[in-house]
Amino acid sequence: MNPTLLLRWALRESRGARGRLLALTACLALGVAAVVAVTGSVDAIQQGLAGKTRQLLGADVVLENRTPFPPEVDALLAQLAPDARRTQILELSSMAALPARGGVPGASMLVELKVVDGTFPFYGQLTLDPPAALDQLLDERSVVVAPALLSALGLARGDQLLVGGAAFTIAGEVLAEPDRLGFSFTLGPRVFVSRQGFARTDLGAAGNRVEHKLMLALPPDQAGAAQVQALVARLRSELERPGLIRDVDSGADSQPGVSRQLQRVERALGLMALLSLVLGGIGVSQVVRAWLGARTLSVAVMRCLGLRPVEILVMFLGQVLVLASVGCVLGAAVGASVPWLLPRLLPDSMPVELIQAAQPLAWLRGIGLGLGLSLVFALPPLTAVWRVSPARVLRAEASPLPAPRGVRVACGLALLLGVFFSALSLGERLDLAGGFTLGLAAASLALMGAARLVMWAVGRLPRERVGPTLRHGLAALARPGAGTTGAVTALGLGVFVVLSVAVVAERLSHSLRSALPDNAPTAFLVDVQPDQWQSLSAELEARAPGAVRSVPVIMARLSVIDGVRVADMLAGRRGDDDSRSEGRSRWVLTREQRLTWVEQLGDDNQIVAGALWSEPELDEVSLEEGFAASLGVELGAELVFDVQGVAVPLRVTSLRSVEWRSFAINFFVLVEPGVLDDAPHFRIATARMDPDAQRQVQDLIAARYANITLLDVRAILEQVAELLSLLASGIGALGALTVLTGLAVLAGSVASTSLRRGREAALLKTLGLTRAGVARLIAVEHAMLGAVAGAVGGLAGLLLARGFLIEVAELSLDMPWGLVPLAAGLTGALAALCGVLACRGALRQPPLLSLSE
Structure with missing residues (x-):
């Protein structure tokens, strides 16, 4: 048939269903909003997280080597990151000493020397006293040192210090540096020196063990988390694996104690983004199913006028595409506002510091995913037009029937491929996309099997001894055209998403908040000699008993x-x-x-x-x-x-x-x-000591144990605690957002299945039932649907959460099996409430008006 004629037919067919088309558009917008809100929030948190983690390193990427970098490094960086800012740093151990007096050498101690050249750090705060930029304090004759060195040697700002045979003036103190956010073994307090100052020493001679670091800061448009990881992977492949350099790291790799938590958060965010696809798909599929159920008479008329099923499908699919486009734009606008609104509406739950709300790529991707999902999830219900006979013009109450097996198989494959490629666009990993698609298919088959089993069992249960309300509810589940299988599958998948996300978010949030032990140390003492330990330990125990x-x-x-x-x-x-x-x-x-x-x-x-x-x-x-x-x-x-x-x-x-x-x-x-x-x-x-006790120990060490270095890590602990707390708040709030979105989609799904109940309600009232009686029948039927869907979907969701937490996040989980009956009860109650509310208009409408339509 001519495409222009199909378009004209589609416009004419829509005139009598403007209300339902508006409802369809709203539900499509809800599904797209679910995808955009969750994926946009995921992207926002990932970008904010990348900004936080790069502060752990002071750069986007750091290359490390025991020897000067070979020429291949410059050549590869010129090819892969030509616009990146660079600075090279040297780190080595050395002795720092007081100048000799009267021919007697001054006191000395081992220090960690850091030679900086250019901007340092690119990210994070280097806290100095006096407050100034590092390059303003350093020149060829000055150094900046840690307070521990001043205390140990009895120095003050402006005094002289010998490093590598050269004399330097102490220009300031370094109180905190971002790339020292860790608890690795350290030999002494930090001393910063410029490249020109280092050239004055004798430490550059062959034989000294020097750590070479090359720090990279990428342009903003190249500094996304995925882009940084892609660059790191390429550098590792080209430089680290052949042994040209020792190591390549990004912020997420730099600290073992924090990086595992960051990996868990990244994986949880990916899981939530993938599950948001299910939410959007459920909303689209159920609304299209209900809409087509209301248009069965129009389909039969078109068949009488000579239209083939494939032409009718294309026409309805075109309507879905047009409505989906409008719904996608509306949904994207609503979903895009969520990452911006949440931190302001819930500042205690969603940290503003961890959110970058402007995510245009996420919006565009959400619109694209929404259109794709609308098409692939609309296909299965739309294939029912194949089995609508022209004779059904005389049977307006007919419900849509299944399509031929070949058509259903083809549409099922299209649906699986659509989900797979949508998941691939979010996760960017074939194994993850494939596993997610197969898991979703398995959950759907389990729900369909459960629905069919319930229909079979209900059809054979003796119902004589139960009341009329329950009897009708049981009979309604097994009657032809009831849509039990589709309703249970849609509701069950919604519960599957909600429960799995809720469990994962709660367990991961708890893990993040408890990641930093309450007894974490606030001070490290290095180079304690065996004969000093007995007296020093007594002093420590007196100020920090048991710690x-x-x-x-x-x-x-x-x-x-x-x-x-x-x-x-x-x-x-x-x-x-x-x-x-x-x-x-x-x-x-x-x-x-x-x-x-x-x-x-x-x-x-x-x-x-x-x-x-x-x-x-x-x-x-x-x-x-x-x-x-x-x-x-x-x-x-x-x-x-x-x-x-x-x-x-x-x-x-x-x-x-x-x-x-x-x-x-x-x-x-x-x-x-x-x-x-x-x-x-x-x-x-x-x-672990309070600040006053720690200052007393520092003074004691300076007076009696000149060789011992006390490293104050209290500031580091506070930084770690702040970061982990932000992550916990972010993952908890995003989990709550996904759960609330899922509940909204669940409610919409139940309501969509109830839109076609007008004639049934009218017929029941004609047979003598009151509005309250009809409402009870509808409530019982929906409650039973919801209970079955909640039980099976809840069990599947717990299994998914268990697999993710144990196998992916490497966390233990005591399975909360009690959530399965709770999910069944709550889903049943939600389904009953939404079912009655959706039929409210039909209950108020006179029976004759409904039966005459």
Whole structure:
């Protein structure tokens, strides 16, 4: 048929259904608003999160190496990030000392020297005293130092300090630096020096161990989270894997204690964005189904006039597309306002600091997804036109019938492909999109099976002993054309989304809020000598009773693994391009290992393989599981450590998981007690103290323990706590948004199935039932539909939440099975309420008017 004629028919057909078309447009807008609101909020939080995490690093990307960067780095960066700002930093350990007086050398201590050139940092706040930019305080003859150095050596601003044989003037103090948001082992207080000042020292000579860092700040239009991760992946592939440089990191990778939480949040946000597709699809499918149910007589008339089913489908699909376009624009406008409104309406739940509300790409993507979802989710109900006979002109009460099997299969495949590509556009991962599509299909099949089972069971239950209201409700579920299967599937999928998101958001939010232990240390004490520990520990216990921990530290190097020298392994791996783990293994093999011993493991260490100190005849070692994987060793492997020239063979008898987010003292390598008792060592200690007690300890150390460095990490703890709290608030608020949106779509879905009940209500009133009686019948039927959908959908949602939390987020979960009957009851109540409200107009309308339509 001529497309122009089809368009004219579509316009004429719509004249008699303007009210229903407006309702369809509103419901399509609701579905699109669900997608745009959730995906827009996800994008807003992800962008805000990227801004927070880059402050952990001071840059978007950091490249690290033990030697100066090879020419390949400049060439690749010129190709991949030509507009990125760069600054190069050197980090090394050195001695800082007071000038000699009367021929007597001044006091000295080990410091961490940081050589900066240009802008530092690109992101975050470098807090200095006096307040100024770092390059304003540094020149070739000045340094900026940590307060701990001033206290330890009795210095003040303006005094002289010797570093690497050159004299510098102390120009200021560094109180906090963003890229030191971590609790890695440190040798001493920080000293900042300019590149010109470093050139005056003798520290650049060959043989000094220098850490080279290249920091990159990308232009705003290239600094999105996905773009940064793509750049990092490419740099790792081209530079790190072949062994040209040691490491490439982004903000999300920089701190082990925080990065796992960030990964969990990213994955949860992705899950919510994917589930928002289901919400939109449910709204579209049910509204189109109800709309077509009301247009069955018009379809029969068109068949009498010679239109083929495919032409009728194209005509209705064109109407859906036009209405969907209007609904998408309206829904996008509503959904786009949500990320902007939520932080202002709920400032305690959705942090403004974590939101970047302007997300035009999210809006466009939401409109595109809305149109695509409208088309693919409208196809299954629209295929009912194939089975509308022209003879149905005389049977206006007829309901739509299923399409032929081949048509249904084709539409089902189109629906699956539409969901798959929509999920791929959000998740950008084939495995995630495929798993989500298959999981959604499995949940839908389970719900359809449950609906058919209920219809079969209801049709065979004896109903003589129950009251008339319940009897009618049971009979209505199993009657032909009741739409029980579609209603249960739609409601069940809605419950599936709502419950899974609610459980994931609550558990993840709780994990984030409890990520920072209450007993996290506020101070680290480094380089404590064994003969100093007894007196120092007494002073610490007096000021922080029960909050002091200390362990011995022995410096060593790994020399042999299972009879193969590490030097030979490194020579064999040079130039390998297998995986990122190979690039990291070079660092694991060459790093200076820090060993300790403990009798019992703390709560933040759990044995995952083997047993701790279980072989009396062997000298044993326990490895952190990730460290063991990087080394490529398993239980039973023999490692030989070089401890100051002495070879110490050890057998791996256990592997441990370490909760790095505890921010306590943890090690990759634990040695059996007694093996290294005679080896030279020092101690490190942690304590949790109030500010006054910590100042007293700092003064005590400056007066009596000049070699010990106290590192104040209170500010770092506060930064971590603030970030985790923001993440918890954001994920909780977004979960609530998704749940509320799901409830709105659920209500709309129930209402859409009730729009065609006018003639049924009129017939029941004609047979003598009152309005209240008809309302009770409708309520019972919808309550039973909702209860079945709530039970099956709730169970599926809990299983999804359990799989996500355990397998993806790596969190434990005590399954709240009690939520299944609660979901069944609440969904039944919601369905009954919405069903009665949707039929309110039909209940008030005179029966003759309804029957004459």
